[in-house]
Each structure stands twice: as C-alpha cells, then as structure tokens.
Amino acid sequence: MILDASTLAIGNALTSSFLASGGTGPYSYSVAPDGVGGAINSSTGVYTAPSTGTGVDTVIATDSIGDTATAEILVGSSLELFCDIIRTEMGLESDQVFLWDQKFTIPNDSRVYVAVSILSCKVFGTKLTLDNQSVSMKAILGVDIMSRNFDAVTRKEEVVMALSSHYSESQQELNSFYIASQPSAFTNLSQEDGAAIPYRFNLTIAIQYSVSKVKAAPYYDTFDTVEVTTED
Amino acid sequence: MPIQNGKDKLLGGGFGRVPNVSGAMTSWFQAMTFIQVVKTVVNFKVVESKTEINFMGVWQPASAQSIAMKPEGQRAWKWFTVHAEPTVELGPDEVITYQGTQYRVKSKMDYTEYGYVQYELIEDFTGSGP
Numbered sequence: 519m520i521l522d523a524s525t526l527a528i529g530n531a532l533t534s535s536f537l538a539s540g541g542t543g544p545y546s547y548s549v550a551p552d553g554v555g556g557a558i559n560s561s562t563g564v565y566t567a568p569s570t571g572t573g574v575d576t577v578i579a580t581d582s583i584g585d586t587a588t589a590e591i592l593v594g595s596s597l598e599l600f601c602d603i604i605r606t607e608m609g610l611e612s613d614q615v616f617l618w619d620q621k622f623t624i625p626n627d628s629r630v631y632v633a634v635s636i637l638s639c640k641v642f643g644t645k646l647t648l649d650n651q652s653v654s655m656k657a658i659l660g661v662d663i664m665s666r667n668f669d670a671v672t673r674k675e676e677v678v679m680a681l682s683s684h685y686s687e688s689q690q691e692l693n694s695f696y697i698a699s700q701p702s703a704f705t706n707l708s709q710e711d712g713a714a715i716p717y718r719f720n721l722t723i724a725i726q727y728s729v730s731k732v733k734a735a736p737y738y739d740t741f742d743t744v745e746v747t748t749e750d
Numbered sequence: 751m752p753i754q755n756g757k758d759k760l761l762g763g764g765f766g767r768v769p770n771v772s773g774a775m776t777s778w779f780q781a782m783t784f785i786q787v788v789k790t791v792v793n794f795k796v797v798e799s800k801t802e803i804n805f806m807g808v809w810q811p812a813s814a815q816s817i818a819m820k821p822e823g824q825r826a827w828k829w830f831t832v833h834a835e836p837t838v839e840l841g842p843d844e845v846i847t848y849q850g851t852q853y854r855v856k857s858k859m860d861y862t863e864y865g866y867v868q869y870e871l872i873e874d875f876t877g878s879g880p
Contacts, residue, residue: 613790617794626843
C-alpha cells in the first residue's frame with residue numbers, strides 16, 4: 519500500500535492532497551496525535567495545515583481490511599520550506615540542512631552541511647482584513663555549503679540547481695514565496711584564517727515571502743450584544 | 751641468577767598490560783554530576799537536549815605548567831582538569847554544565863587502560879556549543 523501526497527512540505531493554513539493506492543479500497547485518512555496539529559478530511563484525504571506552528575504531522579491511510587500506510591508532512595515557514603527544497607533536491611539527511619544557529623557547529627564527520635541564515639530583511643507591505651493579517655517581506659539569505667572533505671567544492675553547484683528545480687518552482691507556487699534572484703557568485707571562505715571547516719562556500723540569495731495569521735476581530739462581534747431599549 | 755634492571759623491563763611487560771591505577775585514584779574521586787548539552791537538528795532548527803552523567807571524579811584547576819604550554823591567547827581562559835572514571839565519554843568541543851556553569855571540553859587524554867580518563871575544560875562564557 520502506498521500513500522502519495524501533492525506535497526510533503528507546506529506552509530501554515532495551506533492544503534495538501536493525500537492519495538492512497540495499492541490496497542483494498544475505500545481508504546480512510548487520519549492524522550496521528552502528537553504532531554503539529556493539522557486536520558485531514560477522512561474520506562477525501564485533503565490535509566489542512568494548522569494556521570500557526572511549525573513541525574511534522576504523520577498522516578495515516580487505512581484501507582478496508584485494516585492495512586495502513588503512513589507519510590510525514592512538514593509544516594513550516596518559508597525559511598524551513600527553503601531548507602526543505604535544498605535537502606530534498608540534494609538528497610541530504612534531515613540534519614545536514616539547518617537554519618544557522620550560533621550555538622551550532624557542524625559535527626566532525628565527512629558529510630556536506632548546508633546552513634541557511636538571514637543576512638537582512640525588510641517589510642514591503644502589510645495587509646489587514648477582518649480575520650487575517652499578513653506581512654510581506656523581502657529577505658537576503660546567506661547559504662553556506664560546508665564540509666571537512668572535498669564535497670563542498672564539488673557539490674556547491676547542486677544548491678543552485680535545487681533552487682531552480684521543478685520541485686522548487688512548485689513549492690514556491692504552492693506556498694506563496696518567491697526566490698527573487700539566482701546567485702551570481704560563490705564566495706570562497708575556505709581560506710579564511712582560523713576557519714574550523716576546511717571547505718566553505720557562501721551564496722547570497724534574495725527571497726520574498728509573506729507571514730500571515732488568522733485572528734477573529736472582536737470589535738465586530740460586539741454588534742451582536744447591543745441592547746435595544748424601548749419605552750412602554 | 752642474572753640481575754634484572756628496571757630499564758630492561760617493558761612497562762607492564764610481565765603482565766601483558768599497563769598497570770591499572772584506578773584503585774589509587776578512587777580514594778581521591780568524589781561523586782560528580784555533569785549535564786551534557788547535545789545539539790541536534792530537528793526540522794532544520796537546532797534543538798538542545800540535556801543528559802545527566804553521574805560519575806566518580808576529581809575537579810581541579812589546571813596546573814600552571816599545562817597553562818604555560820597553551821598558546822598565548824588561550825592562557826587567560828579559565829582552564830580546569832577533570833580526572834574521571836572511563837565511563838565518562840565526552841569528546842573535544844562537547845559542552846557540559848557543572849554546578850550551573852557551562853564548560854567546553856578542549857581535550858581528552860584517554861588513559862582507559864590505566865583505569866581513568868583526563869579532560870581539559872574551559873569555562874564557556876558565550877554559551878555557544880557544538
């Protein structure tokens with residue numbers, strides 16, 4: 519039994535369609551507890567990500583004789599989805615791509631690591647509706663490709679290919695973010711004095727994305743409770 | 751019977767192994783607790799987890815001689831030496847907290863065959879870790 523999805527990485531409040539096959543129909547779909555908290559239509563298999571929070575949900579498909587298949591879906595911000603594109607297209611393990619954290623240095627092994635960091639970002643638009651607020655952002659991201667062996671030298675171009683891949687384009691379209699420019703040059707940081715990592719290349723990439731949150735407007739609810747007094 | 755000089759004997763040669771001095775160390779050891787800070791990547795984000803290590807060991811400031819051998823810029827760091835049971839498995843650059851203060855392992859001298867391990871640690875002011 520196989521469980522396919524339109525995408526396995528998605529932004530908040532967006533949907534992904536799951537489809538089971540290879541078992542005995544009809545299929546029913548559910549989300550395992552202790553995940554990020556998405557919901558799924560048990561008959562159609564349309565998964566809806568929670569409006570806030572990042573993490574992983576496990577979707578379970580069950581066929582009519584009780585066989586099951588599972589798939590994990592990542593719910594994340596545009597930055598996490600950006601990391602997911604690089605990880606998926608380069609075929610890396612989940613710990614090889616990370617959002618840069620000053621508390622983290624790459625382990626003493628010979629794998630290639632990719633760190634994504636925000637160099638600068640600015641707001642270029644805000645929007646407020648009755649129950650939704652969003653901010654449009656433009657960010658300059660730094661992508662570091664690092665390794666203790668020669669991999670960073672030979673695989674650095676794969677990052678550019680990942681960001682211009684079909685998967686990247688479909689993820690950008692699904693999740694409303696946009697990789698605004700392709701990098702024109704790698705900065706070679708391998709020769710830096712005191713570098714802890716022998717091979718290191720840096721790319722600068724601009725992306726546009728939006729962050730939104732759903733929140734009911736309490737002001738308008740007060741109309742329901744207005745008291746009308748009449749004289750006898 | 752020929753006279754056997756000590757210089758002609760290999761260290762532990764008669765027994766096939768080096769002398770185990772853990773018996774002598776034990777009387778100096780006391781119960782200690784390190785909290786090892788391990789950082790892993792979960793969903794592209796670095797997550798810290800803490801593991802408690804209970805062991806017998808001795809904590810002391812590094813000797814003046816060992817500090818004198820450090821590069822000049824590193825001599826001002828707060829260096830400590832820990833002798834511990836071989837069950838304590840830490841590596842260079844790993845981070846621990848001891849009595850509320852964070853330290854980073856700078857080197858490990860593995861004398862497991864002798865019955866102990868020795869670590870050099872520095873106080874980790876920045877809180878940055880592996």
